[in-house]
Amino acid sequence: MGVPGRTLYEEVFAVFERACQESDFELAEDLLLALEAMDRRQEAHRQLDRAYLLLADL
Numbered sequence: 001m002g003v004p005g006r007t008l009y010e011e012v013f014a015v016f017e018r019a020c021q022e023s024d025f026e027l028a029e030d031l032l033l034a035l036e037a038m039d040r041r042q043e044a045h046r047q048l049d050r051a052y053l054l055l056a057d058l
Contacts, residue, residue: 008038009035009038009042009047010047012031012034012035012038013035013047013050013051015031016028016031016032016035016051016054017054019031020054020055020058028055032051032055035047035048035051036048
């Protein structure tokens with residue numbers, strides 16, 4: 001299940017990125033909420049910043 005060596009956060013981010021690329025913004029929004037929830041539980045703010053920057057570039 002998943003790619004060896006990747007964190008759950010990285011896996012969810014990859015799906016978030018694909019949803020954005022495919023213009024599935026409803027799914028991207030749900031995935032962003034999941035990323036934000038994971039961010040609150042850990043100190044991964046740089047990762048969440050990547051998600052916000054990806055949206056800003058659309």
